[in-house]
Amino acid sequence: MTTRRDPLPFAVPLGLLAASLVAAVVMAYAGVPVVRVADLPWLVVLTVAMAAVRVVGGRPGSPVRAVVLFWLNLALAAVAVWLSPAFGLYLFIGYYESARFPQPVQRVVGMVGVALVIAIAQVGGPRSVLFIPAVYAAFVAVNLAVTGLMLMLDRRREALFVELGRANDELRAEQQRSASLRDQLVAQAREAGIAEERARLSREIHDTVAQDLVAIIAQLDAASAAPDAAERDRRLGVVDAAAREALAEARRAVKALASPRLDDADLPLALDDLLGEWRAGTGLGGELRVLGRAAASGHDDVLIRVAQEGLANVAKHARARRADVVLEYGPASASLTIEDDGVGFDPTASVTGFGLRGMRERLAAVGGRLDLTSAPGEGARLVASVPLSDPLTKEAP
Structure with missing residues (x-):
């Protein structure tokens, strides 16, 4: 010591x-x-x-x-x-x-x-x-007693210093362990985010571009086996249309990755812009309604991607004349409804290519949900809801 x-x-x-x-x-x-x-x-x-x-x-x-x-x-x-x-x-x-x-x-x-x-x-x-010896001895005894007390206090003080040093060393070691654990958690969260993003991109590609490519391959096989030139030309025409549609889907998916519509506008304006482009591109009708007081949900990018996927499905599969979009704000959640007057389908049957699983997983990741109502010949109604996470609100347009 x-x-x-x-x-x-x-x-x-x-x-x-x-x-x-x-x-x-x-x-x-x-x-x-x-x-x-x-x-x-x-x-x-x-x-x-x-x-x-x-x-x-x-x-x-x-x-x-x-x-x-x-x-x-x-x-x-x-x-x-x-x-x-x-x-x-x-x-x-x-x-x-x-x-x-x-x-x-x-x-x-x-x-x-x-x-x-x-x-x-x-x-x-x-x-x-x-x-004289007696008095001097008495003073020496008193001084030695004081000396002993000082030594005892000094020893206790040194013991406190040692204990404090040990506690500081343990605290530094714990801080280092905490920093190491934090770095590990950050790395794991980053890896989990990368894995989730890869899975989402896989769903996007599978449900859009991959399906079109499968159709193109099938048409090319059929064209190579066509008995006459007319049938072959018809098959090649289908391939050309499918390839152009696949290219459009790929471009749409790339644009959806960053949700650029939300960079300069809020969700209602972004949806209105999206619906306007969809009407111009498909020739179908549709109207946007905003109900309630608009609020930033913190998950607007999820809703805009659901709207992109839902409207693309209507144009691709529903054979509808129009699709109306309703954005509704409640006390604790926001919901997006897309309703079309198309041919509908049986939601209990095995349906591929509609991207429904991808939309459900994307919504579930932020605490939301997806509800689908449809029947053959009666159109379809898709409702996506997310919780509100930001109390700041503004008036809806």
Whole structure:
């Protein structure tokens, strides 16, 4: 266990030395019998010597050098105390300095040495009437008791330092573990996000472009086996139309990835723009209605992609004359409804190519849901709902 006491500034021991010398001079010229005027030159020399030891001892050095200088200073102080008990004022800092020794034995011996010398000053020096063995022994006993108490308190203080250092080391280690765990969680979340995005892109491609490519391959096989040129030309015409449709689907999917419609407009305006382009491209009718007070759901990009997929399905499969879109805001959720007057289908049957599974998974990922109502000959009604996550609202257009 090593001490953590800081060394005293030069001003403290040098000030105490000067005060002790002044007190000795005053006592000598005042006629106090414990100090003689004839000893004052020696006291001046001892004061200068102890100050020089202080200056040398204040420079950086090894612990052994510090211990040697301490004992040299204590020996000079003992002579000064023998000539004038006033130097007991200066000697009190010896308790503090001996407590800085690195080894416990050195601290104990140093404090005991200070106690023995300072007891001489406390009884008034060798010229005092109190300088008798019994009184001196009593003062030594008191000083040793104080020394023991100081050592016990110093030991407790050092134990607290050690415990505090251990706690700090454990805290730093825990912070490092927490940082490492956080980095792992961030990496796992990033990987999970990448995997989810890959799965979503896979669904997009499978439900649109891949289906068209399958149809193109089938038509090319049929064209190669056609019995006459007319049938082959007809098959190739179907291939051309399917290829153009696949290209349009691919472009639409790429545009949907970033939902650029929401960059400069809110969801109602983006839906109105999307529906207008859909009407112009398909020649079908359709109207957008916004019900309730528009609010940012935090999942507008999901709803715009559902609208893109739903309207594309209507144009591709429903054989409808129109498809109406309703965006409705409730207290805690927003819903998007796409209703067409097409041929409809049986939602309980196995239906491929409509992208319904992809839409359901995309909505489920944000806490939403997809409901589908349809029957053969009665059109279809698709409702996608998401929770509202932002309380800030604005008026719907």
